[in-house]
Amino acid sequence: MALGECLLAECTFNVTKQCVRGFQADECTHRGGTVAGVPVVLDTIGRSDNSPSADPALESRSPSIGGSVLDRPPETPRLPGSGTLGIDEATRLMTERYTTMVGIVGLPASGKTACLVSAYLLLSRNQFTGFSYSDSLTLMAFEEIARGSRRWNLGDAPTQMTLHTEMADDRTAGFLHLRLNRDRDDRTFDLLLPDLPGEWSRALIDSSDAERFDFLKSATVVWLMVDGRQFADIKTRGYATYRAQCLVERLANVLASPRPRIMLVPSWKDSGEFPQVAYDAIREEGKKWDMNITLAPIASFSQNDQISPGEGLADLIERTVVHDRTAPSFWPKEAPSHSARSILAFRAAR
Amino acid sequence: MTSRSVILIGGPDSGKTNYVARLWPSFRERRGTLRAQKLPNDIVYVDGAVEHLMQGKFAPRSDRNLEKGRQDFSIQVRGADGTGHLTNLVVPDISGELWLNAVRSHELSEDWLNAMKTAEGAILFVRVQSEANVQPMDWVTARKLMKLHAEDGLVEAEEAHKEGDKDLASAGSSATAELDVVVPETPELPMQVVLCELLRYLDLFLSNRHDGKPPRVAVVVAAWDLIDPGMRTGGPMAYLKREFPLFAGRLSDPRRLDLQLFGLSIVGGDLEDDEDFKQKFFEKNLVDRGWVVVRDGAEWRQDPDVTLPIAWAVGD
Numbered sequence: 001m002a003l004g005e006c007l008l009a010e011c012t013f014n015v016t017k018q019c020v021r022g023f024q025a026d027e028c029t030h031r032g033g034t035v036a037g038v039p040v041v042l043d044t045i046g047r048s049d050n051s052p053s054a055d056p057a058l059e060s061r062s063p064s065i066g067g068s069v070l071d072r073p074p075e076t077p078r079l080p081g082s083g084t085l086g087i088d089e090a091t092r093l094m095t096e097r098y099t100t101m102v103g104i105v106g107l108p109a110s111g112k113t114a115c116l117v118s119a120y121l122l123l124s125r126n127q128f129t130g131f132s133y134s135d136s137l138t139l140m141a142f143e144e145i146a147r148g149s150r151r152w153n154l155g156d157a158p159t160q161m162t163l164h165t166e167m168a169d170d171r172t173a174g175f176l177h178l179r180l181n182r183d184r185d186d187r188t189f190d191l192l193l194p195d196l197p198g199e200w201s202r203a204l205i206d207s208s209d210a211e212r213f214d215f216l217k218s219a220t221v222v223w224l225m226v227d228g229r230q231f232a233d234i235k236t237r238g239y240a241t242y243r244a245q246c247l248v249e250r251l252a253n254v255l256a257s258p259r260p261r262i263m264l265v266p267s268w269k270d271s272g273e274f275p276q277v278a279y280d281a282i283r284e285e286g287k288k289w290d291m292n293i294t295l296a297p298i299a300s301f302s303q304n305d306q307i308s309p310g311e312g313l314a315d316l317i318e319r320t321v322v323h324d325r326t327a328p329s330f331w332p333k334e335a336p337s338h339s340a341r342s343i344l345a346f347r348a349a350r
Numbered sequence: 351m352t353s354r355s356v357i358l359i360g361g362p363d364s365g366k367t368n369y370v371a372r373l374w375p376s377f378r379e380r381r382g383t384l385r386a387q388k389l390p391n392d393i394v395y396v397d398g399a400v401e402h403l404m405q406g407k408f409a410p411r412s413d414r415n416l417e418k419g420r421q422d423f424s425i426q427v428r429g430a431d432g433t434g435h436l437t438n439l440v441v442p443d444i445s446g447e448l449w450l451n452a453v454r455s456h457e458l459s460e461d462w463l464n465a466m467k468t469a470e471g472a473i474l475f476v477r478v479q480s481e482a483n484v485q486p487m488d489w490v491t492a493r494k495l496m497k498l499h500a501e502d503g504l505v506e507a508e509e510a511h512k513e514g515d516k517d518l519a520s521a522g523s524s525a526t527a528e529l530d531v532v533v534p535e536t537p538e539l540p541m542q543v544v545l546c547e548l549l550r551y552l553d554l555f556l557s558n559r560h561d562g563k564p565p566r567v568a569v570v571v572a573a574w575d576l577i578d579p580g581m582r583t584g585g586p587m588a589y590l591k592r593e594f595p596l597f598a599g600r601l602s603d604p605r606r607l608d609l610q611l612f613g614l615s616i617v618g619g620d621l622e623d624d625e626d627f628k629q630k631f632f633e634k635n636l637v638d639r640g641w642v643v644v645r646d647g648a649e650w651r652q653d654p655d656v657t658l659p660i661a662w663a664v665g666d
Contacts, residue, residue, distance in 0.1 A: 007436055077458060078455075078456050078457055123595065123596065123599075124487075125486055125595065133595060134599045134600070134602060135599065135603045143543050181599065249420055273388035296359070
């Protein structure tokens with residue numbers, strides 16, 4: 001009698017042809033035989049269907065061994081979310097509309113997230129001086145970051161830009177989108193703001209891990225975020241300046257030429273004025289690498305009455321969307337060269 | 351006869367069911383721009399809501415049960431004061447909780463999604479002074495939530511404070527005072543975010559109109575009578591800019607939608623807190639109560655025809 005399928009419920013022999021107890025295929029005592037030429041097979045609960053007790057109803061809906069035993073539950077359609085954008089989506093947006101991509105780089109605790117949240121809160125309360133909200137493709141991402149309901153997975157920050165992930169429990173590195181309307185001339189501006197963990201910038205300084213910052217080549221402006229408290233304290237100012245200079249040099253290897261505008265953005269303006277000496281040192285470092293670094297201090301949140309929360313952000317955005325390069329003459333007066341007129345002379349001769 | 355669907359959409363307590371209840375007497379009396387051809391077969395749903403209004407009470411919030419949360423109001427109407435084409439108008443009214451759930455979870459049942467896809471227009475409701483209107487976060491709450499972030503710098507300040515590092519935690523008394531503020535673990539979504547998301551879904555899923563033109567969405571600010579007279583002169587957009595700036599901004603960028611704003615008062619006053627009005631309410635027929643505010647050139651004018659928002663959305 002030829003041996004049939006394995007009768008042992010936990011054995012996967014019927015699918016894998018490997019006995020979980022290590023027996024040879026033709027020596028295993030758990031394998032059934034054939035009854036009158038019909039092989040012994042199991043139903044889903046391990047009974048032989050040749051046995052008189054086999055339930056015909058169960059048999060009729062039993063799938064083949066190893067197959068699915070439950071019906072697929074009905075799926076509720078998922079609506080497209082408005083979470084962070086991946087690089088492909090950001091690129092698509094940039095091809096559709098004139099978009100200002102802002103490269104935000106800064107060490108952990110430099111206030112990148114606080115800056116984004118502060119801007120969002122200002123807009124949601126209509127307190128953003130000079131600008132009002134028009135639209136965002138990533139509204140829920142802003143809301144989730146503001147509510148702290150999604151955080152970087154501590155100790156295991158995302159390692160790359162992810163695609164539009166609907167089900168992610170943690171924050172994913174990607175771009176936030178804002179369409180702002182400027183009150184004074186009713187112009188709209190599309191901004192793409194990367195939401196990246198500070199560990200990326202740290203890796204850029206420490207180990208020149210620059211591959212993830214390739215998107216900076218498309219940036220119109222780079223915000224170099226630094227923790228203003230470290231510059232306010234004379235004991236920590238030196239090291240903070242040195243780290244910022246290192247970041248500038250690393251950025252020089254990443255950014256394309258001509259350089260985008262670089263803005264040094266110290267957070268925690270409410271903790272004190274950013275020291276001129278530190279700014280001069282960082283600006284000098286920038287000049288070495290053909291970068292013109294300007295200063296735009298902000299207070300995303302404030303702990304004193306002299307500085308209101310969000311101070312400096314409107315100025316930062318205004319300077320971000322308005323480039324400071326002088327426009328070339330639309331119709332320059334140039335004396336035509338002789339060669340440029342030759343075709344006209346040729347046609348006149350005919 | 352063409353068949354068109356106009357979906358009612360909005361958060362909880364936004365006035366959808368009460369609007370249907372107020373529409374029905376106008377349809378039945380054949381008054382207004384949109385007029386009923388004949389009584390629909392099933393009037394149980396609207397009749398229940400009308401009963402509340404006629405007794406001087408607003409209809410209670412729709413059933414929040416996921417299975418029962420949808421009611422369809424179907425009626426044959428003619429536009430243009432009863433001289434237009436005969437149209438079978440289907441108005442799916444899905445409870446606000448379910449829309450809220452859809453925004454929170456990005457999930458919507460196949461049935462409701464189809465209701466949205468087959469609709470050529472929508473009426474999006476937002477109600478003045480509704481308790482369900484969650485306001486955006488304030489700075490204190492936001493700052494406390496931000497402390498949950500590992501990398502924004504605020505965490506370190508708090509830890510330094512605990513360790514007695516006076517330099518870093520120079521936040522001082524104001525930061526300490528904030529610790530008394532209770533922050534909910536899962537704050538509710540602000541109503542303006544919900545409205546923006548609902549508008550985005552309408553933009554994505556509504557069908558083009560039968561003539562190929564973009565779908566129409568009437569944005570109705572309900573309980574307009576509760577707005578102070580000074581604010582009313584600016585119209586619904588001025589109100590939305592003040593109360594829901596994100597939503598107002600989104601309305602200024604309509605993408606593929608054809609948008610129109612309306613103010614609405616279904617009975618012309620407050621049946622809940624204004625006893626004087628409630629007494630006078632019974633002196634008139636329900637069909638003579640209520641009005642809408644519509645744009646008329648540069649001005650906003652009050653019109654007694656409450657069918658105007660849905661008539662505009664049907665577009666006949």
